[in-house]
Amino acid sequence: MRLKIYFCGSIAGGRRLAATYREIVQHLEALGHRVLTRHVAFDDALDWEEQLGPREVFARDMAWLAESNALVAEVTVPSLGVGYEIAEGLSLRRPVLCLYSEGADVSRLITGNTRPGLVVHSYPAEAQMLAVIDAFMADVGAGGGK
Ligand code: 6K6
Numbered sequence: 001m002r003l004k005i006y007f008c009g010s011i012a013g014g015r016r017l018a019a020t021y022r023e024i025v026q027h028l029e030a031l032g033h034r035v036l037t038r039h040v041a042f043d044d045a046l047d048w049e050e051q052l053g054p055r056e057v058f059a060r061d062m063a064w065l066a067e068s069n070a071l072v073a074e075v076t077v078p079s080l081g082v083g084y085e086i087a088e089g090l091s092l093r094r095p096v097l098c099l100y101s102e103g104a105d106v107s108r109l110i111t112g113n114t115r116p117g118l119v120v121h122s123y124p125a126e127a128q129m130l131a132v133i134d135a136f137m138a139d140v141g142a143g144g145g146k
Helices: 018-030 043-049 054-067 080-091 126-142
Strands: 004-008 070-074 096-101 118-123
Touching (some): 004 018, 004 054, 004 080, 018 126, 054 080, 070 080, 070 126, 080 096, 096 126
Parallel strands (some): 070 096, 096 118
């Protein structure tokens, strides 16, 4: 089942994991899904995004979030925007996967969060990260999307 995925990764919070974001987006696409926010992973696409005003970015991103079937967030690098997206996704009752590199000091509001629909996982290396994504996507697909 082809699903619409809203991918979240740090922009203003820092781009040091951009290569990991690309890995995630390309993996989701290889599984046959559509990543609505693929620009988050690609710096050249973000250059285009920079032309948009903040209100356009917010309105467009919130419309995509509402349209999505599930969220996948890489939360190793702290980001206000990603935290906002996670909360909004949960409020809209979308399944949300939060992934982070083992040992990262992630907010307890994420690691201790018991809201229904939220899955939080650390990964020791990228191979395990992709396996966690596969398991999450299988669950989302089994639930029929939204
Ligand atoms: C490009 C370069 C600098 O700013 C831009 C344009 N900004 C954004 N374009 C698209 N999505 C954005 C932008 N800024 C934040 N977001 C959304 O928030 C993305 O979906 C990310 O998942 C998240 C990042 O939040 P920050 O707080 O790290 O920017």
